[in-house]
Amino acid sequence: MPATPAWPPSSLPRLYVEQPLAQDALLMLDGQQANYLGAVLRLAPGAQVKLFDDRTGEWLSEIVETGKKRITLRIAAHLGEREAVPDLWLLFAPIKRGRIDWIAEKASELGIARLVPVLTRRTIVDRVNTERLRAHMIEAAEQCERTALPEMAEPLKLEQLLRDWPADRVLLFADEMGGAPLTSVAEPGPAAILIGPEGGFTDEERAAIRAVPQAKPVALGPRILRADTAAVAAVSLWMAVAGDWSRAPRSRKQTAGE
Numbered sequence: 001m002p003a004t005p006a007w008p009p010s011s012l013p014r015l016y017v018e019q020p021l022a023q024d025a026l027l028m029l030d031g032q033q034a035n036y037l038g039a040v041l042r043l044a045p046g047a048q049v050k051l052f053d054d055r056t057g058e059w060l061s062e063i064v065e066t067g068k069k070r071i072t073l074r075i076a077a078h079l080g081e082r083e084a085v086p087d088l089w090l091l092f093a094p095i096k097r098g099r100i101d102w103i104a105e106k107a108s109e110l111g112i113a114r115l116v117p118v119l120t121r122r123t124i125v126d127r128v129n130t131e132r133l134r135a136h137m138i139e140a141a142e143q144c145e146r147t148a149l150p151e152m153a154e155p156l157k158l159e160q161l162l163r164d165w166p167a168d169r170v171l172l173f174a175d176e177m178g179g180a181p182l183t184s185v186a187e188p189g190p191a192a193i194l195i196g197p198e199g200g201f202t203d204e205e206r207a208a209i210r211a212v213p214q215a216k217p218v219a220l221g222p223r224i225l226r227a228d229t230a231a232v233a234a235v236s237l238w239m240a241v242a243g244d245w246s247r248a249p250r251s252r253k254q255t256a257g258e
């Protein structure tokens with residue numbers, strides 16, 4: 001039985017919009033999004049665009065009017081609910097700017113629920129542009145077909161994070177000084193992965209993290225990984241073992257019986 005092509009074609013442009021979406025609603029887009037659809041993609045009335053709002057799921061829309069600075073779309077069909085993403089937080093000590101943008105983009109693609117910048121003793125960055133990181137996560141969510149955006153948390157000092165640690169959440173502490181293989185402790189349920197800065201954690205920080213009852217030191221192999229490599233490796237392992245990587249992408253599900 002040949003698979004019928006997925007409808008709508010997954011090649012349609014896909015955008016996150018702040019406005020809540022509903023059947024037959026009219027949506028006005030301006031600014032960068034209007035420019036992308038109108039000037040970059042040069043879409044005309046009748047063209048279809050997938051939209052999601054991080055609340056009501058994903059919708060198929062149709063352009064009804066294009067203008068220099070504004071595009072009007074009509075919401076035509078509901079394509080699916082907002083998905084539940086695995087309850088995994090990524091806590092990372094901000095490193096160089098270019099690399100944290102990359103971490104934010106990869107963490108969104110890999111399926112995290114929340115991104116938390118953690119300020120540690122050896123963190124060389126003292127301020128984090130969370131708006132820029134959120135924009136990278138949104139762009140990644142548009143591309144990878146998430147319908148739920150990761151939350152972007154405000155930077156937190158390590159001491160404060162540990163003091164207020166939620167009792168029901170496992171804290172998988174990536175410790176280059178050693179720990180259990182991550183795959184042996186990863187299990188479904190509220191979890192967080194903590195990655196240190198290039199300079200690593202201080203001995204006092206390491207002791208304070210290990211003192212948290214929910215903390216589990218985990219190893220990521222025998223080599224010292226860069227913080228960004230460690231973040232992507234740890235999240236990927238967790239997603240494969242305890243996350244939702246046994247599911248197929250929504251827009252590429254084969255027809256029944258495939």
Ligand code: SAH
Nearest residue numbers: 174175176195196198199200220224225230
């Ligand atoms: N400056 C340290 C390395 C820091 S690497 C040193 O030279 O020893 C940055 C972060 O990546 C670490 O804090 C840790 O969270 C993580 N990491 C890197 N390699 C790791 C490994 N093999 N096992 C567990 N965590 C690792």
